[in-house]
Amino acid sequence: MPTLFQQIQAGKVWDFHGGIHPPSRKERTNQKPVALLDIPDRLYIPLRQHIGVAGKLLVKVGDRVLKGQALTQADNAMAVPVHAPTSGTVLAIELHTSTHPSSLAEPTLILAPDGMDEWRPRKPLDPEQADAYTLLERIQESGISGMGGAGFPTHIKVNVKQPVDYLIINAVECEPYITADDLLMQERASDIIAGIEILVKLLSPKAVLIGIEDDKPIAAASLKAAIGQRDNYFVREVPTKYPSGGEKQLIQLLTNKEVPAGRRPLDIGIVMQNVGTAFAIAQAVLDDIPLIHRVVTVAGETLAQQQNVLALIGTPISDLLNACGFQAEPQQRIIVGGPMMGFAIADWSVPVVKTTNCILAPTEHELGAASEEMDCIRCGACADACPASLLPQQLLWYSKAKDQDKLAEYNLSDCIECGACAYVCPSEIPLVHYYRVAKAEIRETQREALKAEQAKARFDARTERLEREKQERLERNQQLAAQRVAQQQASGLASQSAAAVQQALERTQQQAAPALDKEQIIAERERKKAEALAYQQQKQQAQTAEPASIQTSEQTEDPRKAAIAAALARAKAKKQAEAQSEVAAEPAPAEATASDADAKKAAVAAAIARAKAKKQTEAQSEVSAEPAPAETAASDADAKKAAVAAAIARAKAKKQTEAQSEVSAEPAPAETAASDADAKKAAVAAAIARAKAKKLAEQPQTEAAPATDVAEPVAVPTESTPEQDAKKAAIAAVIARAKAKKQQNSEPL
Amino acid sequence: MSIITALWALGILALIFGAVLGYAAIRFKVDADPLVEQIDEILPQTQCGQCGYPGCRPYAEAIANGDDINKCPPGGDATIKKLADLMGVEAKPLDAAQTPAVKRVAFIREDECIGCTKCIQACPVDAIVGASKQMHTVLTDECTGCDLCVEPCPVDCIDMVPLASSIERWKWDLKAIPVKVLES
Numbered sequence: 011m012p013t014l015f016q017q018i019q020a021g022k023v024w025d026f027h028g029g030i031h032p033p034s035r036k037e038r039t040n041q042k043p044v045a046l047l048d049i050p051d052r053l054y055i056p057l058r059q060h061i062g063v064a065g066k067l068l069v070k071v072g073d074r075v076l077k078g079q080a081l082t083q084a085d086n087a088m089a090v091p092v093h094a095p096t097s098g099t100v101l102a103i104e105l106h107t108s109t110h111p112s113s114l115a116e117p118t119l120i121l122a123p124d125g126m127d128e129w130r131p132r133k134p135l136d137p138e139q140a141d142a143y144t145l146l147e148r149i150q151e152s153g154i155s156g157m158g159g160a161g162f163p164t165h166i167k168v169n170v171k172q173p174v175d176y177l178i179i180n181a182v183e184c185e186p187y188i189t190a191d192d193l194l195m196q197e198r199a200s201d202i203i204a205g206i207e208i209l210v211k212l213l214s215p216k217a218v219l220i221g222i223e224d225d226k227p228i229a230a231a232s233l234k235a236a237i238g239q240r241d242n243y244f245v246r247e248v249p250t251k252y253p254s255g256g257e258k259q260l261i262q263l264l265t266n267k268e269v270p271a272g273r274r275p276l277d278i279g280i281v282m283q284n285v286g287t288a289f290a291i292a293q294a295v296l297d298d299i300p301l302i303h304r305v306v307t308v309a310g311e312t313l314a315q316q317q318n319v320l321a322l323i324g325t326p327i328s329d330l331l332n333a334c335g336f337q338a339e340p341q342q343r344i345i346v347g348g349p350m351m352g353f354a355i356a357d358w359s360v361p362v363v364k365t366t367n368c369i370l371a372p373t374e375h376e377l378g379a380a381s382e383e384m385d386c387i388r389c390g391a392c393a394d395a396c397p398a399s400l401l402p403q404q405l406l407w408y409s410k411a412k413d414q415d416k417l418a419e420y421n422l423s424d425c426i427e428c429g430a431c432a433y434v435c436p437s438e439i440p441l442v443h444y445y446r447v448a449k450a451e452i453r454e455t456q457r458e459a460l461k462a463e464q465a466k467a468r469f470d471a472r473t474e475r476l477e478r479e480k481q482e483r484l485e486r487n488q489q490l491a492a493q494r495v496a497q498q499q500a501s502g503l504a505s506q507s508a509a510a511v512q513q514a515l516e517r518t519q520q521q522a523a524p525a526l527d528k529e530q531i532i533a534e535r536e537r538k539k540a541e542a543l544a545y546q547q548q549k550q551q552a553q554t555a556e557p558a559s560i561q562t563s564e565q566t567e568d569p570r571k572a573a574i575a576a577a578l579a580r581a582k583a584k585k586q587a588e589a590q591s592e593v594a595a596e597p598a599p600a601e602a603t604a605s606d607a608d609a610k611k612a613a614v615a616a617a618i619a620r621a622k623a624k625k626q627t628e629a630q631s632e633v634s635a636e637p638a639p640a641e642t643a644a645s646d647a648d649a650k651k652a653a654v655a656a657a658i659a660r661a662k663a664k665k666q667t668e669a670q671s672e673v674s675a676e677p678a679p680a681e682t683a684a685s686d687a688d689a690k691k692a693a694v695a696a697a698i699a700r701a702k703a704k705k706l707a708e709q710p711q712t713e714a715a716p717a718t719d720v721a722e723p724v725a726v727p728t729e730s731t732p733e734q735d736a737k738k739a740a741i742a743a744v745i746a747r748a749k750a751k752k753q754q755n756s757e758p759l
Numbered sequence: 760m761s762i763i764t765a766l767w768a769l770g771i772l773a774l775i776f777g778a779v780l781g782y783a784a785i786r787f788k789v790d791a792d793p794l795v796e797q798i799d800e801i802l803p804q805t806q807c808g809q810c811g812y813p814g815c816r817p818y819a820e821a822i823a824n825g826d827d828i829n830k831c832p833p834g835g836d837a838t839i840k841k842l843a844d845l846m847g848v849e850a851k852p853l854d855a856a857q858t859p860a861v862k863r864v865a866f867i868r869e870d871e872c873i874g875c876t877k878c879i880q881a882c883p884v885d886a887i888v889g890a891s892k893q894m895h896t897v898l899t900d901e902c903t904g905c906d907l908c909v910e911p912c913p914v915d916c917i918d919m920v921p922l923a924s925s926i927e928r929w930k931w932d933l934k935a936i937p938v939k940v941l942e943s
Contacts, residue, residue, distance in 0.1 A: 112929040443931060450930035455837075457928075462804035465903045468884040469806045469814065 014265065018176075018217065018244065024266040026259045028397045029251040030430045032186050032350070034225060035309070038316045040189040044197060044305055045319045047333050049096050053121040053324035054106050054361040055081065060155035061162050062088035064117065073100045076130040078300050081119055084150055090163050091153045095302040095322035098123040109327075109346060109360040111353035118361075121324065132298035137208045145212060145295060152294030153301045153364070158255075158284035159351070161365040164291070167281065168212045175279035177215040178264060179206060179288055181222040181229065182248065182255035185348030188368040190305040191285050193318045195222075195229035199236035202285055205292030206243070213281055217242040219264045220285075225250045252350065253428040257282050259397050271424050286367075301364055308334045310371035312342065321362045327369055328358040336371055345370040349377055350429040384437040392431035392441060398424045402431040402441050409448040414455060417448055425449075513541060795823045801841045805833040806883035807905030814883065822846065829853050833904065863919040864902040865909070869894045871916035878908035878917060 012020065058064035065082030066089075069075055075094040082091045098121045106118035135148055150165040158180060179202075183191045195202060206218055222230050224247040237243045248254050248263050258269045260282065267278050275282055286304065293299040302323055309316045314335025321330055327344065345352040346360075348368055362369075370377070392402035401420055408416040422445060431441045517538070798819035805815070810830035812818040822828055828842040829851040836853065843850035867878070867887070874892040879885075886902045889895025897908075899922075909917045922928075 108926065110926050110929075111931065112924075112926055114924060114926055114929060116926065446931040454928065454930070458803070461903070462802075464901070465806065465884045466799075466804040466815070468886070468901065469804065472883065472885050 015216065018219065018265065021244070021246070023246055023248055024263055025249075026254075026262040026397055027399045028395045028430060029253065029259075030395050030433050031250070032252055032433060034250065035186050036189050036192070036225065039187075039307055039309055039318055040192050040226070042317045044193050045315075045317050045333075047319050047321060047325070047330070049123045049125060049127065049322065050325050050329045051123070052101070052326065053095055053098070053123060053322060054326060054359070055092055055095070055119045055121060055324040056106070056108055056361065056363060057082055057092060057103075057117045057119060059092060059161065059323070059363040059365065060090055061160060062090065062155075065089040065091045067103065067119075069100050069119070071100050071102055074098070074124075075100060075121070076128050078132070078298075078302060079130045080151070080153075080300070087166060088163060090150055090155050090165070091300075092119075092323070093153055093300040093302050094121060095324055096121075096123045097126050097128040107357040107360050109355070109363045109366060113356050113360075134298050135295045137204075137211060137295055140295075142212055145208060148295055148298075149291055151300070152290070152298075154287060154290045154294060155301075155364055156284055157286035157290060157304065157364060157367070159347070159365055159367070164283070164287055167283070168209060170213065170276055170281065172276060173279060174213045174215045174276070174281050175217075176265060176281075177206070177209055177213055177218045178260060178280060178282040179218065179220040179285055180255060180257070180260055180282055181220055181226075181233070181285040182260055183226070184223060184250070184252045184255040185350050185368075186252075187309045187370060188307050188348050190307045190318055190367045192226050192229050194286060194289055194305050195226070196232055198289055199229075199232040201292045201296075202233070202289045203236040203240075203243075204296060205288035205290070208291050208295055209281075209283060209288060215281070217244060220245045221248055221254070221260045221264050222246070223248055223250045223254060253397055253426065253430065256397060256426050256428060258426065271421055304362070304364065304366070306330065306362055306366055307368040308371075309368065311373040311376045312337050312339055312371045321366075323364060324361045326359045326361055327355070330362065330369060331358070331371055338371075339373055341374070342371065343377075343379070345372070345377075350433070351427065381438050383439050386437055386439060389436060391434045391436065395430040395434045397428060397430060398426055400425060405448075406439065406441055406444055409444040412448070412451065414448075414452055417452065422448060422452070510545070513545065795819050797845055798822050798842065801834075801838055801845065802831060803834045803838060803903070805903035805905045807833055807903065807907060808883075809833070809905075827851065861921045863904045864899050864922050865897045865904070865906075866918045866920045867895055867897055868916040868918065869896060871914055873914055873916075875913055877911040877913065881908045881911045883907060 057067065063086065066085045067081070068083050069079075069081055074097070075081065076097045077094060079094045080091045081094055082089075084091050101120040101122045103117065103119050105115035106120070107113050108116040108118075110116075135144065137145065140148075146165045146169050149168070150163070154164045155161045156164060156167070181191055181195060183189070206220075210218060220233060220243070222233070222245060224230075230245055230247055234245050237245065246264055248260075253259055254263060257275060261267055261269060261275055261278075261280055265280065267280070269275050269278060269280075290301050290304075294301070303320055304323065305318050306321045307318050308330055313331065314337070317334060319330060319333065327346070331344070343354050344358055345354050346366060346369055347353060349370060349372075352368065352370065386403055386406060388403055390403070393400070396402055398421075400422075404420050405417065405422055405425070408420065409422075425442075425445050427442050427446060429442045432439065432443075435441060795816070796819075799816050802815040802819055808814065809832050810818045810821075812821055818826070818830065822842065828846060828848065829839050831838050832853060836850075839850050839853065865878075865887075872889075872894045874889060874894060876889065876891050876895070878895060879887045879889060883905060884901055884903055886898045887895050887908060888898060904919065904922075906919060909919065
């Protein structure tokens with residue numbers, strides 16, 4: 011039993027499952043030399059022409075570029091640059107329809123050639139001297155990606171660590187019409203062999219197998235002649251059958267090995283390159299000509315001259331067609347790629363890119379449009395034709411049902427989209443098309459699953475971070491509270507706050523005790539009232555300086571300090587009271603002689619009004635809030651004080667709202683609460699005033715004063731309506747009360 | 760006598776088994792409900808809260824406790840189908856207003872942004888970058904299209920825009936069939 015290598019050496023060629031024999035129609039173009047075209051008026055060079063990512067743009071609009079100059083720079087492994095196919099000026103870098111079945115716009119550089127065709131300096135390499143790294147770098151910098159169709163970056167494909175048994179050069183070109191590689195082999199066989207030698211240097215394979223269909227005898231002969239006496243270079247002529255040029259099919263033909271599903275040929279020690287890629291490598295290394303042109307078959311019966319042309323990358327397809335004597339039919343279809351795997355384009359200005367091997371402009375008679383799709387009759391012809399040994403009818407079934415699990419089970423991913431099944435289908439079902447849609451959907455699902463995973467990770471990270479920040483804030487607050495206690499004890503105000511703390515603590519302890527008896531509660535309330543009164547008197551004594559300062563508006567500093575201190579004391583007392591029901595927490599209850607029910611109602615109304623007022627302030631500009639301080643702003647100094655007082659009142663009110671069952675939290679609304687509506691209105695006004703006052707209080711006082719001044723004129727027009735007047739009166743009343751309460755000064759504003 | 764022996768034997772056996780079972784209960788304890796994990800895997804992780812729960816995981820827990828499986832608009836019918844398979848219940852139509860089929864992402868009109876950071880705080884996946892009084896912007900790749908940032912914006916400068924189609928994400932159009940049949 012001879013080994014595999016011996017069998018290969020002996021010239022054995024195997025076979026693969028399925029395949030079809032469509033009319034080749036290659037005779038129209040394979041006898042004519044490759045034509046050279048004039049430089050077109052405009053070149054549209056897409057920045058990305060391969061599988062991977064676009065490089066970094068190196069030129070800007072208006073730059074003059076030389077032939078072969080890199081327009082983008084490969085800044086990562088999956089990027090290959092694009093080059094200027096001729097010298098000229100960069101007209102624009104904008105979106106232009108891509109040479110892709112989607113016809114979506116892609117970033118494209120538009121070059122206006124100057125006709126000089128002036129080269130940049132070229133630095134040919136000697137492949138004998140250069141090391142592998144230099145060669146790979148040159149391959150990448152020359153923008154070479156696979157020219158057979160997929161456009162995978164070549165430098166990645168040939169930069170392998172694993173041992174390579176066979177380098178297979180794909181010269182099969184099995185699709186009808188296309189003869190671009192055929193002509194290249196006929197004309198430039200020695201260059202191709204030079205390119206293969208560079209690949210051999212990079213990959214060091216046991217043997218080089220060149221697979222070529224037996225309908226290209228001239229090309230095969232010229233390759234054999236170019237190979238000469240080289241060892242282990244084998245040209246293997248394979249029978250003409252579509253799709254022999256598929257990577258996996260050709261591997262099977264030449265080595266009888268099957269690439270396992272989901273694996274690459276490299277995993278079984280094989281690297282395959284297209285003959286066009288080998289030629290491009292030779293040009294890049296030996297002549298330093300980057301990938302700026304390629305041979306394109308232009309065929310179809312609407313053309314006067316069907317031929318192969320050497321087209322600059324970026325040449326609009328319409329230019330190519332016109333150069334070949336194109337006479338468009340009504341409803342003319344232009345197909346990029348072959349009739350089996352190509353796609354129709356809507357916009358004929360799309361450019362030739364690195365993977366464009368053929369442009370078809372067929373007549374209606376020559377290549378009919380797809381006819382009516384009929385139901386599958388389950389004849390099984392597609393399964394016989396499938397080169398990947400799949401079950402196309404089952405795949406069709408599950409594609410229509412969008413059953414991704416079943417599609418995976420039936421190995422949809424192994425479909426090479428060759429179109430053999432659709433070709434043999436008697437019901438004219440465009441099977442491949444269904445598979446393409448299904449594949450795109452599977453990719454989308456996978457991408458979404460990945461995104462969901464990332465989103466989840468980000469969400470978890472965020473939740474964790476928020477939790478951590480909350481902990482940190484809590485710790486910081488505790489530290490600050492401790493510091494504050496220390497400071498207060500040191501300051502002169504310590505006695506007051508300490509008394510307040512003491513009171514609050516007592517309250518808490520008392521409330522904690524199970525004092526459910528009604529009489530007890532009443533007695534307690536009375537006692538608390540007395541306590542509160544005492545507290546207020548104490549406070550009044552401490553703040554005797556305040557009323558004077560307000561009237562004279564000279565000593566603004568002292569009352570402010572005192573007010574802040576008082577607020578701090580209250581806040582502290584509040585905290586330690588632990589949010590229990592605070593029947594007599596504040597001095598306010600002394601005033602609140604109204605019944606519990608009324609006060610409660612008023613408090614609820616006030617809370618609702620505050621929420622409403624908050625929304626209003628968010629939605630509108632602060633104009634509506636401004637009348638209140640404006641009204642009270644008898645003088646600048648007064649306004650400042652009112653702001654401070656209001657801020658304190660607001661802080662207090664907010665705290666009270668947070669606490670539960672605030673029986674007499676808001677004496678002000680309680681008093682005015684003749685009806686719910688009135689109370690609401692007043693509360694809204696008060697809330698707005700508070701919001702405004704907060705702003706003013708937060709600003710430095712010097713800023714606050716002009717702000718109030720500005721507010722005054724705004725307030726004037728709004729005073730005209732009676733409703734506004736009532737509102738304003740309420741606002742004034744609230745602020746007056748708040749101020750009065752705080753300062754224990756009954757003097758009206 | 761023989762009864763006592765039997766009782767002894769059974770008692771010792773009971774003790775041994777009890778010890779083994781007790782040890783196994785600790786040693787092989789299942790930390791979380793694996794069903795919740797499975798449901799959470801299926802949910803689209805937009806964390807949008809449209810189901811009425813504050814995130815995908817809480818909804819997953821709710822489903823595990825018997826809530827309806829049709830409350831996830833971002834997941835759509837595909838998610839409902841998978842949940843129905845997992846939970847062994849009938850798939851139901853989506854329990855919400857018809858959501859747009861196209862995937863959308865948030866877009867901040869940057870000229871109008873006042874830099875209030877409210878949207879940053881609202882974003883469940885930290886897909887908005889910016890600082891106080893600085894312009895904010897959305898990381899399109901990370902945005903799950905949950906809409907949660909639209910409401911808090913005080914100047915209404917956030918739009919939900921359909922995700923731009925790209926060649927990578929493009930799906931073949933069944934109407935434009937390029938596969939040709941050659942007549943010989």
